Amino acid sequence: MHPPGADIVLVRHGEIGTKSEQVRRSMEERLARNLSALLADRGVDGSVERERTRLFVHSDEPSAAVGAATDTFGVVSASAAVRTEPTLDAICEGLAAIARERFDGGTFAVDARRAGQQSAHDFSSEDIESDGGAAVWAAIEAAGGDPAVDLDEPDLTFHVECRREVAYLFLDKQAGPGGLPVGTQEPVVVLLSGGIDSPVAAWKLLKRGCPVVPVYVDLGAYGGPDHRARALSTAETLASYVPNVDLSVRVADGGAVVERLADELDARRMLALRRFMLAVGARVAERTDAVGVATGEAIGQKSSQTSANLAVTDVAVDCPVFRPNLTADKADITQLAREIGTFEASTIPTGCNRVAPSLPETNADLHAVREREPDDLFERARAVADRAEVVALDR
Ligand SMILES: Nc1ncnc2c1ncn2[C@@H]1O[C@H](COP(=O)(O)OP(=O)(O)OP(=O)(O)O)[C@@H](O)[C@H]1O
16 A cells, blocks of 8 residues: 555665675666666556665556566565655654545554664654654544554554655555566576476576576477467566566477487486486577576476486586575475466466376486487487577567
8 A cells, every 4th residue: 555645666675785886886777777677568657766775766656666666676675655854744744644545444553764864863763653653643533533553563554764855654565576686697598398397496596686598398299389388478477577688488399309218218218308408408508698507496396306316417517507496395386486477377288298207217327327318319409409499479
């Protein structure tokens, strides 16, 4: 809920504040650009202003601007606010005006902080809280209401952030994703199957500032058009968070290799397939200046993902393999998929055939895996990656 007449959004970031002056400035600039891009993509009126430790969005659409801010990686929270003079009288008047319009019964509290130079004001945060609380109380009573204060768990909190030049009044702090602005880290290739886990892994990398390069390996007879459409659809959802990042999907044709592995290998088939996919991703990384390859895997979630098997797949490539979900439980990954909006597309039935054997290897030995997999597996991976089709997203 925002105060009546709110025309500015306070945007808070977190870890950026721990950086050196130079890094902080460049990250804040990136955050401002990313937020501007998201506002423009959503057709939300708003201009972003950067100040030390904060961004501000000037907007006549405060709810939509808060929505964009809280979808921007790097943002910890956002509040739609009204501004007043930084005097005790003006703040109390402003709080009373908000109370008249927004208090709807229950309990309230006033929470105040002064930012910047404390000596700029001749009153303390406690003064704002006590005088502001009295002003809110009087306004509610005058309107025929029944005010009650609860400082621990109020139904409505009147927040005041008093700065040297201006005081901001707001009613809530909407949580953002946190993390770092996208583009402040080097790109990473993500093997995006479109299942529940890999879009979440991609989102987590975006959240930590990495632009991602999605790669989908077409499984031929073991995949199909719906399987591919599912991957593209999850990429489109991811792209809606970062409209200024190119999330075109590299679609690599792995059909012939998958068929061969299914024909020739039994228990170790999935390991060879994972090693092939990693090699496809590594080749794309090489060609796109990405620093590594990420997957949606988590320790022990599937037979191909036991800690022993993950070790065997990693050594297929020279570049780092990132697994943002590594220690996450499936329930938590699924919950996040729901929250970020990829779950629905990820669970569309694709009717694809099962590649996995009925008795898969769970404790693979690297020598045994190497011995059985085709000699030209990695050569084929590179060739498939080089021929990958770059599919622009439908947005
Ligand atoms: N067809 C594919 N194209 C690209 N990457 C894939 C593909 N299949 C699997 N992967 C990668 O390998 C990881 C493990 O594969 P797994 O078989 O568990 O995937 P899934 O269950 O189909 O999808 P997800 O792991 O996304 O839920 C995936 O998280 C993904 O990173």
